[in-house]
Amino acid sequence: MEGTLWAFLPAVIAIVLALVTKQVYISLFFGIFVGAMMYAGGNPLKALFTLYQVMSEKVGGNTPIIVFLVVLGILVVLMQKSGGAKAYGDWAGKKIKSKGGALAATAGLGCLIFVDDYFNCLTVGSVMRPVTDKFKISRAKLAYIIDATAAPVCIIAPISSWAAAVAGELEGDGLMVFISTIPFNVYALLTLVMVFALCFFKFDFGKMKKNDYIAETTGDLHAGEATNDEKTEEIKANPRGKVQHLLIPVIVLIVCCIGGMLFTGFYYNWDTGLIDTELQSANFIEAFSNCDAGLSLAIGSTVALFIIAIYYMITRTVSFKEITGSFTEGFKAMVPAILILTFAWSISGIMGAKGGYLDAQSFVETNLANSNFPQFLFPAIFFILAGVIAFSTGTSWGTFGVLVPIAVTILGGSGTLTLITVSACLGGAVYGDHVSPISDTTILASAGAECNHVDHVNTQLPYASVVAIIAAISYVIAGLCATMGGVLSAVIMWTVALVLFAIFVVVVKMINKKKA
Numbered sequence: 001m002e003g004t005l006w007a008f009l010p011a012v013i014a015i016v017l018a019l020v021t022k023q024v025y026i027s028l029f030f031g032i033f034v035g036a037m038m039y040a041g042g043n044p045l046k047a048l049f050t051l052y053q054v055m056s057e058k059v060g061g062n063t064p065i066i067v068f069l070v071v072l073g074i075l076v077v078l079m080q081k082s083g084g085a086k087a088y089g090d091w092a093g094k095k096i097k098s099k100g101g102a103l104a105a106t107a108g109l110g111c112l113i114f115v116d117d118y119f120n121c122l123t124v125g126s127v128m129r130p131v132t133d134k135f136k137i138s139r140a141k142l143a144y145i146i147d148a149t150a151a152p153v154c155i156i157a158p159i160s161s162w163a164a165a166v167a168g169e170l171e172g173d174g175l176m177v178f179i180s181t182i183p184f185n186v187y188a189l190l191t192l193v194m195v196f197a198l199c200f201f202k203f204d205f206g207k208m209k210k211n212d213y214i215a216e217t218t219g220d221l222h223a224g225e226a227t228n229d230e231k232t233e234e235i236k237a238n239p240r241g242k243v244q245h246l247l248i249p250v251i252v253l254i255v256c257c258i259g260g261m262l263f264t265g266f267y268y269n270w271d272t273g274l275i276d277t278e279l280q281s282a283n284f285i286e287a288f289s290n291c292d293a294g295l296s297l298a299i300g301s302t303v304a305l306f307i308i309a310i311y312y313m314i315t316r317t318v319s320f321k322e323i324t325g326s327f328t329e330g331f332k333a334m335v336p337a338i339l340i341l342t343f344a345w346s347i348s349g350i351m352g353a354k355g356g357y358l359d360a361q362s363f364v365e366t367n368l369a370n371s372n373f374p375q376f377l378f379p380a381i382f383f384i385l386a387g388v389i390a391f392s393t394g395t396s397w398g399t400f401g402v403l404v405p406i407a408v409t410i411l412g413g414s415g416t417l418t419l420i421t422v423s424a425c426l427g428g429a430v431y432g433d434h435v436s437p438i439s440d441t442t443i444l445a446s447a448g449a450e451c452n453h454v455d456h457v458n459t460q461l462p463y464a465s466v467v468a469i470i471a472a473i474s475y476v477i478a479g480l481c482a483t484m485g486g487v488l489s490a491v492i493m494w495t496v497a498l499v500l501f502a503i504f505v506v507v508v509k510m511i512n513k514k515k516a
Contacts, residue, residue, distance in 0.1 A: 002039070007351050007358035010035030011392040011438065014347055018437045018454060028343035028438060035350035039357050050350070054357065058345035064298035066338055068118065069444075071301040074330030075308060076126040079249055081326065082317045083241015089130030091243050099135045103145060103199040106132060110149025111192070113254070114157035117150040117441050118297065123250065124149070125448020138215035139222055139451035140208055140459040147445035147460060148195045151396060151430045152188040166400060166426060177422070183490045184420050184478065186471040186497050187383070187427035191434075193501065194467055203508040208459040225452035238317055245317050252311075253304040260300030265291035336447065344438040348393045360393065375417060376479035380472050382407055383424035383431075387468060390432025394439040399429040416489055417482040424475050431468045435461050470500045 014031025021027060032051055040046035059066070079085045096102050106128040113120045124146050132142045155166075158179050166178045182189075198204065204212055211223035238245075265287030312318035318326075352359040373381055382403055390399040403425040411418040433439045437457045446453040478493040 002352070002357070002359045002362070004363055006038065007360035007363055008392045009038070010347055010351055010358075011394070015392075015437050018457075025339060025343065028347060032343060032346050032350055035347065035358060039350065050357075051346070054349040055342065055346045058349045059342055062294065062345055064292075064294035065118065068294070068297040068301050069122070069334045069338060070331050071298070071305050072122050072330075073332075073334035074326050075249065075253065075301070075305060076122070077326040077330045077333065078308060078312060078318060078323065079126065079246050080237055081322055082245040082249075082312055083238035084243065084246030084249070084317075085126065085130060085241075086237045087241045087243045088127065088246045089134065092131045093134050096131060096135075099137060100199045100202070102128075102131050102135045102137060103141070104196065106142065106145045107149050107192075107195045107199060110146060111153050114153045117154045118444055120150040120153070121146055121441060121444035121448040123253070123448075125445070125450070127246065127250065129448075129450065133221060136216045136219060136221065138208075138211040139449050140211045140225075140455055141204075141215075143445050143449035143451040143456040144208065144460040144463060145195060146448050147434060147442060147456070148191050148464075150445060151433055151441050152191040155188050155396075155426055155430050156182045156185055158182075166404070177419075180419055180486075181423035181426060183486075184423035184493070185427045186423075186474045186493065187431050187467060190467045190471060190497055190501060191464070193498075194463065197501075197505060198463075201505060201509070203505050203512065205508050205512070206459070206462045207455075208463065209512075211455070211459060222452060223455070225455040241317065245312070245315070248311065249304075249308045252307050253301065256304035256307070257297055257300035260296035260298075260303070261291040262287050263299065264296045334447075344394045344440055344443065347438055348395050351393055360389075375411065376482065377476065378407070378411065378417065379420045379424040379475035379479045382421050383428035383468075383472055383475050386425045386428025387432040390429045390439075391436045392432075394433070394436045394442075396429035396433035396439075396441075399432065400425050403429070415482075416486045417479065419486065420475065420478050420482060420489065427471055428468075431464060431471070435464045466504060467501075470497050470504070473497075473500065 010031040013034050014028050017023070017027035017030060032054070033047060036047040036051040036054070037044070039050055092102075092105065096105055106124060109128060110120055110124045113123055125142070129142065166181075214223040215221045262284065309318075309323050312323065313320060350357050352362070386399050386403055389403070390396045393399065404422055407421045407425055408418060411421055433441055435457065436442055437454065442457065443453060445451075446456045449456070474493045474497040477496045478489050481489040481492045484492075
């Protein structure tokens with residue numbers, strides 16, 4: 001079954017089970033076991049061996065990310081104990097006068113934290129949750145805003161872990177090619193248009209609208225959907241906490257994480273996986289391209305934790321005993337996210353999103369290389385394929401890692417059509433990652449908003465899919481106009497996309513008005 005369409009079966013089983021039973025952990029584990037059974041030829045003992053072998057490989061390779069999550073959990077607890085989070089919530093509550101303003105402030109913060117999507121999800125959630133709670137914004141809406149300003153922002157930010165990952169898949173000056181794809185990344189950019197339009201024009205629909213109505217009328221921010229996390233005791237905040245006790249630690253964390261990226265970018269040896277002080281990038285941009293994002297975040301957050309702990313003790317905001325107590329509390333808060341991530345990484349590993357085991361990558365490469373579609377359809381086709389693969393595997397990086405080289409090989413290394421197709425691969429991968437229940441970013445958005453994970457998936461799927469449909473249509477138009485040159489193609493493509501989006505908003509508002 002290796003290298004065939006059956007390689008995607010474990011993800012299909014896990015996703016369907018999760019949506020039907022709403023039991024994420026058992027659904028993911030069962031999907032992994034099915035994949036292991038397929039690889040083991042039906043031998044249960046060999047399947048268990050394979051399952052835990054894959055899990056150890058994926059967890060081992062992602063240890064820095066797990067460390068980063070734990071440290072971030074500790075920092076969130078410290079910020080709450082300092083009273084900084086509460087003080088910021090009180091301050092923002094006075095400055096922000098409307099529900100739309102609270103949503104826009106959340107989206108704005110998400111756009112500002114563009115360095116990494118993991119960092120974005122958990123930081124924005126912990127900082128803005130008190131503010132959105134005050135305006136009775138449903139946790140599902142908060143989770144959507146967080147998720148929609150995580151990967152979609154990172155994929156259009158030249159200085160980010162995502163830019164580094166994409167640049168590594170491109171020949172020549174990878175970072176400059178990546179920057180050239182940004183104007184054509186309809187899904188990512190239109191997602192941001194959707195987010196801010198929702199903040200100000202209020203055209204909610206589907207289950208999200210129902211959740212918001214329940215939250216506003218009853219105060220139940222979860223709309224009857226229990227969270228996946230165990231209820232923890234409320235953290236006692238320092239009554240003397242000030243806004244700077246939140247802002248300074250957040251700034252320190254951002255600076256240290258960027259510093260970590262520059263450090264590994266200058267000194268990380270990809271051949272040995274070790275720090276080598278004799279290796280140096282030529283400049284800062286090259287350093288970002290060469291960095292190891294997971295290792296950078298782990299190093300940066302650990303340094304930030306020491307600095308912030310010292311800052312809190314010097315200002316007598318949090319005692320040493322409270323700081324040490326925060327280690328177990330922060331770790332406990334991150335256990336659900338780490339557990340789901342472990343399963344999500346494992347199911348991607350058993351499927352072979354980057355080769356090996358069931359080798360889904362080989363199936364994709366073989367079938368795309370032999371396709372005879374008209375070239376003008378390639379951007380739309382690659383966008384759809386990227387969305388399907390990323391949704392099934394839960395990894396956007398693995399998806400564009402497979403599809404981008406294929407697109408460049410089929411269409412040639414340069415030209416407007418190649419650029420549009422590469423951008424379509426990136427946008428489609430972000431869409432699939434955005435809506436997949438087994439995506440790490442989707443999982444962390446749920447954790448950051450303290451929202452039921454399956455409810456988050458169900459409520460944001462229609463919103464993201466509307467943008468994806470418009471993007472797919474726009475890519476057909478862009479493919480037809482590719483011979484006119486990059487600038488004219490982009491102008492025509494965006495004209496179509498914005499007109500379609502405006503029509504959608506008008507129709508939804510008319511339907512909502514009629515129902516009201």
